[in-house]
Amino acid sequence: MYYGEKKIEKPIRWAMVGGGKGSQIGYIHRSAAMRDFNFDLVAGAFDIDPExxxxxxxxxxxxxxxxxxxxxxxxxxxxxxxxGIQAVSIATPNGTHFEITKAALLAGLHVVCEKPLCFTTEEAEELEALAAKQNKIVGVTYGYAGHQVIEEARQLIAEGKLGKIRIVNMQFSHGFHNVAVEKNTASTKWRVDPKVAGPSYVLGDVGTHPLYLSEVMLPDMKIKRLMCSRQSFVESRKPLEDNAMTIMEYDNGAVGYVWSCCVNCGSMHGQKIRVIGEKASIEWWDEHPNQLTYEVQNEPVRVLERGMGYLAPSALEEDRIGAGHPEGLFEAWSNLYSRFAQAMDACDRGEHVEFWYPNVHAGAEGVRWVENCVQSADQGAQWVDYK
Structure with missing residues (x-):
């Protein structure tokens, strides 16, 4: 259990690009980074309007x-x-992420970047190589991965409790953009502009979140090929999609499905991941983030609760307030920022951390997945080899 004791010797001198007044995500970054005294906000370029x-x-x-x-x-x-600053977080529109991340690495800074990391696989590979050359950490804010029971899911699978994995069913399907809200909402308007948002809307904006959860839970499974169909039900969003279904085949024979959507009327968030093995299944739903459902065939359903002693030790390390008390998105982000800080600190001391966190490679894989999905969809939902 975590009681707020320091994880690193001194807080990292930290800045933000973007995340200014009116930015909800900027507030989440600051709350998560500074909660555990791992980062000290000392500078910023918070707004496109300097004053x-x-x-x-x-x-x-x-x-x-x-x-x-x-x-x-x-x-x-x-x-x-x-x-001077040692690290920077980037909370700006998608189209600026590559250039700012590259500039930060060249300036000798560690980086935490909103996803997507960039628009193309070539750009992603360039950032991976540059981060290695500069010996700097790049973290990507797949914030839902910080929920504690995600680690429990990873351990159950690693221990063979589910048996051989057959199906991974994922979705992030909300309904808040079922009409053209972007006409009156600046924070949504840029998300449906290809010049700013990139080659996709919901695939990159929401679909990559459960995809990364699957990568955490199933680190040894790799996508072999995929097929994607995407639609723009709100016509003004074309060529960007507001609904997409992706089918994937993995190298071990398993199949995966990702439903990415913002027009699922009535759905609050709709992010779920269900992993189905030959012996049992697990399911996590982000609207009930403190529980993991564990279902063994022919046995009663188990609901595993965050903070309980029956969980794996690694799933209890980032527990903050004990079992029974609900934790949410801010705690999840704080857990990731704590990991980012420890990775940055270790890097500066010439050491390496053994724990997982959404790093530059994870960001690159999100870009690669979107690129493959768009390629498949634009070819009439054809199967494409994953590359």
């Missing part, structure tokens, strides 16, 4: 002279300071 960003930064207790008009200025000026 608005400066005023917002002051409200976050950031010194006015370290509230910068843009990320390029921030990286250059912070590099000249003895107490």
């Amino acid at each position: 608005r960003g400066r005023e917002f930064g002051k409200q976050l207790h950031v010194d006015e002279d370290r509230c910068y008009p843009d990320y390029k200025t921030m990286f250059a000026k912070e590099a000249k300071r003895q107490d």
Whole structure:
């Protein structure tokens, strides 16, 4: 159990690009990063409007002279300071992620980036190579992976409790964009603009979340080929999709399904993952994030609860308040930011961490998956070899 004791010797001097006033995701980043005293927010380029960003930064207790008009200025000026930043989080529209991440790595900074990491596999591979060359950590905010029972699912599968895996059924299917909300909502408008959002909408925006959960739970299974069909039910969103179904074949003979959707009327969030083996199944639903359903054939259904002593030790390490108390998204993100901090600290000391976290390779795989899905869909939902 975690009682708030320090995980690293000194907090990492940290900045944000984006995440300014009105940014819900920016607040989540700051709350998660600073909760456990692993990061200290000392600088930022918070807004495309420099004055608005400066005023917002002051409200976050950031010194006015370290509230910068843009990320390029921030990286250059912070590099000249003895107490300059060591890491940066990027919470800007998708189309800027590649250039800012690349600039941060070249400036010698660790990075936490919103997904998608970039738009193309070539860009992703470039960032992977650059992170290795610069010996810097790149974390990607697949925030749902920080829920504790995801680790329990990983351990159950690793211990063979499910037997050979046959089916992985995934979805992230909400209904909040069942009409053209982007006409009146700036935070949605850019998500359906290919110039800013990239080659997909829901595949990249929501579909990659349960896909990453499957990668955490099933690290040894690799996609062999896939087929994707995508639709734009709200016509103005074309060529980007608001609904997609992807079928995948894995190298061990298993099959997977991902339903990515924002027009599932009435659904609040609709993110689920069900892993089906030859002996048993597990299921996790993010609207009930503290429970993992474990179903053995011909036995009563078990609901495994976060924080209980019967869970694997690794699933209890990041428990914060004991069993019975509900934990949510902020705790999940805090767990990931704690992992990011420990990985960054170890990297700076020339060491390597053994635990998993959504790293630059995970970000690259999300980009690769979207690219393959788009290729299949645009070829009339044909099977494509995964590459």
